[in-house]
Amino acid sequence: MHLKNLEKPALRGFGGTLLRASAIAISAACATTSTGFFTPAFAQTYSFSGVSVEGNERVDVETILRYAGIGAGVGISSGALNDAYQRIAGSGLFETVELVPSGNTLIIRVQEYPMVNVINFEGNKRLDDEKLAELVGSASRRVFSPSQAESDAAAITEAYRNAGRMAATVEPKIIRRSDNRVDLVFEVTEGEVAEIERLSFTGNRAFSDRRLRQVLETKQAGLLRRLIKSDTFIPERLDLDKQLLSDFYMSRGYIDVQVTDASGEVTRERDGTFVNFTVKEGQQYxxxxxxxxxxxxxxxxxxxxxxxxxxxxxxxxxxxxxxxxxxxxxxxxxxxxxxxxxxxxxxxxxxxxxxxxxxxxxxGQKVFVERIDIEGNTTTLDQVVRRQFRTVEGDPLNPRELRQSAERIRALGYFADAQVESEPGSSPDQVVVNVDVEEQPTGSLSFGVSYGASQGAAITVGFQESNFLGRGQYLGISVSSGSDSINSGINFVEPAFLGRDLKFKFSANYNTSDYDNAFYATRRIGITPALDFPISQNGRLELRAGLSQAKIYDVDRGTADDLATPEDETSNGSSRILRAEERTGAPTLFSLGATYSYDTRITGLNPNGGVVLRFGTDIVGAGDFQYLKTEASALAETKIWNEEVTVRAIFEGGAVNMLNGNSRVTERFFGNGKIRGFDPNGIGPRDLGADNEDALGGNLYAVARFEADFPLGLPEEYGLGGGVFFDVGSVWSLDNVNGTGGAVDDGMNLRSAIGFSLLWDTPIGPLRMNFSKALVKEDYDKERSFDLTVQTQF
CATH class of the missing domain: 3.10.20.310 (membrane protein fhac)
Known part of the structure; x- marks a missing residue:
């Protein structure tokens, strides 16, 4: 990088050439003078009766003479005269310096550096002017400094380098203005992104290159390279990648693993790199x-x-x-x-x-915690950070607990960085725990679009704040409106209710639906406060209460609707069961319930999988309408074949046990989304005597799903994966089938489907395509062989 003047080919180094010219001028003057002060060109000492300064405007004479260190009438050698020149030129105040002997007077002629008028950036597209302005030390209305401009250009180049543009160049130039002013222009040539053309590994036997690439922070360039930022080469990230590889192997029993080298080779055009990691795996223990x-x-x-x-x-x-x-x-x-x-x-x-x-x-050593100091939290309250500690002032020091506290603070997601360190306290048996955090944004406002082959398109607006008012509380509000439904809700969570590990939850919702495969509409509204607390290392219990209303309306009564009475309904249109349920209106229901959950993934003991169990039950009712609703689920997953394939088994079931009255369609199960290969409301009890053969839902359901996700052999950065699945289950049992003449089939008829999935993590959101084939079904079931879902936020 060289500073250039737009009015000239170059400024010739802003002094290097002028230094040589000045030295020649001094020597020539000393050699040719006719006075008695100088005889040969290399005389020992010289003396001037006076020293004058010319060309200075902002710098006073006394300052220049102080740099020169030459006094009138004092003998001075040629070397000292050159030193005086170097001191004046090295002050950084002058663009040119000349020492010109004139008789008995030494003239110091200077030209001051100009003032910076404005600073501009040209050629930058990827980094805007505001970002670049933060990097430069040169400033308007200050004296121009070539060295500072060169340093600024280096800082801008480094910023582009960190963004993966290794070929970027920055050239500072000046435009001369009147009154000894200049415009400073940084001309940027951004170049192409230095993408990771290939991520390879040497020495890996137990795990494939594809599996190890998933571990790294650095990513290989793929099909969507223009939209993926993590495929750029950043040398500083290699150290993190080496540590991630070591941790990966260590967690899988390779205690002697060594990542001996991580090298990146830049192509000749500096628009791509080849990165290789050398691994010594050792043996698995x-x-x-x-x-x-x-x-x-x-x-x-x-x-x-x-x-x-x-x-x-x-x-x-x-x-x-x-x-x-x-x-x-x-x-x-x-x-x-x-x-x-x-x-x-x-x-x-x-x-x-x-x-x-x-x-x-x-x-252990008898050391106590004297105090805990927290810094850097401008928004988050101290108590939010402090409650992540199991240790308080006065407790014995436990270094392991301090490390775990630091991990809990980072896991909150409120801070970009959190450091927990201890230092000696006021006495040898006391320590002070220092917590230094760096806050980051925790709220988001999102606008989204979703599409499902069964539900159609929907627009979603949402607001989320995970650190509401700096208290560590969660607040979420969402509204989704589609062609056949409206879903809205508000959720609030206080994670440390009453200062304990006790979550207080509150949710409210309002939902309507009018699906294509149903000849009726539903509306639900409800509020649910709850308390959630741990009862074991991996288990939690939620206790809740609820107040709700549910209504079924717009039931299709068929062509004879105008003639039929409630006591003498025809079979035209929808089922008599749905018509009877429509007449129940929207009773206000109160509920009490509990859910136990057990999740081994919390401990992280098995990096390849885990088990999740949930069991919940609610007693709901009002007056002569009461029921008990129970649901349970179990999930187990693990990775096989060198962790390339994830296999998963999911079991779900539920039951509605009526204590008084008959169940309604708003309380029953439909199995939607539980068994692939069928439409929403496509399986379950059905009134075959009604014209539209409505799906009525069931009081019982049980489903087993078996699936496997696997790579397709393409680079991970393409975001493409595959899967296969097999679903089997049923929805059955109704209370109010009497009087239907046996037209309702509510038997426990198994359904099953098999299929494969194409998973694509696209820039606009995750896309999933399911291709299904129903193996076992009833004649009246409604199948769906293809299903597409995509969701995005912007």
């Missing part, structure tokens, strides 16, 4: 003997041994060790054992490829 022993007098290790949750034979993972250490330390605190630490002592058997782990209870 499993857990061997796992035991707990005590070195603390009076503490029996038997109870701690029983608390261990690590089985021999499972693949070794640091998460297993960390989790069991936390369990034992928590048990020690429950037993009142302070300053007891747990040290995992690992013995490796390389021949058997097992790791024996001995959890040893030892006496």
């Amino acid at each position: 499993k857990l061997g003997n796992v035991s707990a022993v005590s070195e603390v007098e009076g503490v029996d290790a038997a109870e701690f041994q029983a608390a261990l949750r690590a089985r021999p034979g499972v693949i070794f993972s640091p998460a297993i060790i960390e989790n069991n250490v936390a369990r034992l330390e928590s048990l020690a605190l429950q037993k009142g054992l302070t300053f007891v630490a747990v040290e995992p002592r690992i013995t490796r058997d390389a021949q058997g490829r097992v790791v024996d782990v001995q959890f040893t209870l030892v006496r």
